[in-house]
Amino acid sequence: QKGGYKHFMLKEIFEQPKVIADCLAGRVDLAAGRALLPELASLPTPERLFIVACGTSFHAGLWGMYLLEQWAGVPTRVEIASEFRYRDPILLPGDVVVAISQSGETADTLAGIRLARERGAKVIGLCNVVGSSVARESDVVVYTQAGPEISVASTKAMCSQLTALTLLALSLGEITGRMSRQARVDCLANLEKLPSVLEAELPRMRERAAVLAKTFSESSSFLYLGRGPYYPLALEGALKLKEISYIHAEGYAAGEMKHGPIALIDPRFPTFALAPVDELFPKVKSNLEEVQARGGKIIALTNPGSDLRVDHVWEIPKAWGPLTTFLMLPALQMFAYEMADYLGKDVDQPRNLAKSVTVE
Ligand code: F6R
Numbered sequence: 029q030k031g032g033y034k035h036f037m038l039k040e041i042f043e044q045p046k047v048i049a050d051c052l053a054g055r056v057d058l059a060a061g062r063a064l065l066p067e068l069a070s071l072p073t074p075e076r077l078f079i080v081a082c083g084t085s086f087h088a089g090l091w092g093m094y095l096l097e098q099w100a101g102v103p104t105r106v107e108i109a110s111e112f113r114y115r116d117p118i119l120l121p122g123d124v125v126v127a128i129s130q131s132g133e134t135a136d137t138l139a140g141i142r143l144a145r146e147r148g149a150k151v152i153g154l155c156n157v158v159g160s161s162v163a164r165e166s167d168v169v170v171y172t173q174a175g176p177e178i179s180v181a182s183t184k185a186m187c188s189q190l191t192a193l194t195l196l197a198l199s200l201g202e203i204t205g206r207m208s209r210q211a212r213v214d215c216l217a218n219l220e221k222l223p224s225v226l227e228a229e230l231p232r233m234r235e236r237a238a239v240l241a242k243t244f245s246e247s248s249s250f251l252y253l254g255r256g257p258y259y260p261l262a263l264e265g266a267l268k269l270k271e272i273s274y275i276h277a278e279g280y281a282a283g284e285m286k287h288g289p290i291a292l293i294d295p296r297f298p299t300f301a302l303a304p305v306d307e308l309f310p311k312v313k314s315n316l317e318e319v320q321a322r323g324g325k326i327i328a329l330t331n332p333g334s335d336l337r338v339d340h341v342w343e344i345p346k347a348w349g350p351l352t353t354f355l356m357l358p359a360l361q362m363f364a365y366e367m368a369d370y371l372g373k374d375v376d377q378p379r380n381l382a383k384s385v386t387v388e
Pocket of ligand 1: 083130131132133137
């Protein structure tokens with residue numbers, strides 16, 4: 029069942045090229061620069077979006093916000109479902125809630141859906157499991173097509189959620205007229221290239237992750253930093269590390285460093301930075317210089333052409349715009365995986381965790 033892999037988690041990390049291809053299948057009209065999501069045809073164009081989810085799915089949602097606001101111009105708010113459900117949210121006619129859940133059975137996310145519908149909002153369920161509660165209780169469902177995810181730690185499901193959110197942002201970007209046809213064509217063409225780029229890169233990524241995990245196996249705490257769409261990825265990198273290797277990790281927006289966490293930096297507290305070569309690169313670079321000035325060790329995931337001078341420069345290919353995310357996410361997952369495996373932890377069944385959280 030593990031297809032020759034030592035753990036389901038590793039198998040599922042390696043399945044991501046296929047997951048992206050499956051999620052795109054039948055949903056791309058390249059010539060028209062159109063993302064095809066016929067599921068959404070019955071819904072009005074949202075005036076505002078609320079994304080509601082938990083854990084890794086919440087991180088996917090937070091990433092989606094950057095694309096939805098920039099490409100589609102739809103005001104988007106992302107909330108942890110357990111907060112949303114109890115805070116008396118203001119929902120107006122024209123608001124649409126996107127509930128993201130791999131399992132489709134997460135109690136808090138379901139409660140968020142029920143609350144949203146009671147208040148008259150339409151709900152899009154972004155979900156992996158056909159016929160699940162989220163699928164049944166949402167007004168419309170966009171399936172993420174990741175296939176069954178066995179490992180408790182979610183990996184390929186997030187990749188599929190990011191793919192579906194990209195399609196949603198493209199589709200709304202066309203409807204609102206905010207995203208040009210050329211930009212949509214470029215994005216879709218590059219999305220379609222991702223599976224082969226990723227496929228070629230994954231074995232190399234794993235080797236590098238294994239070496240780095242060994243190097244840092246005695247660290248008891250990590251700081252993950254990112255900006256823009258890579259901030260949610262920093263949160264996700266930290267979550268993966270803590271849940272399977274039991275090493276404390278915190279994800280932070282890189283710009284928040286000087287507002288507190290920088291006090292923690294010393295030679296025993298490493299930083300894992302997401303530093304793609306994009307318009308925010310100079311900002312991340314200067315944050316990392318501040319870490320270095322305090323003796324902090326740094327692993328930086330970056331792209332060719334970066335002039336970063338840090339302890340461990342980890343180069344991965346650059347993709348179009350925020351699509352570099354799809355290449356950085358598996359590197360974060362692999363690092364956590366290799367760390368947990370090196371430390372002898374139960375990778376697929378981490379202590380205290382369940383695959384689907386059906387109680388609040
Ligand atoms: C982390 C993880 C959890 C889930 C969360 C939501 O690796 O798996 O944080 O993402 O419990 O689950 P779903 O997406 O099934 O609602």
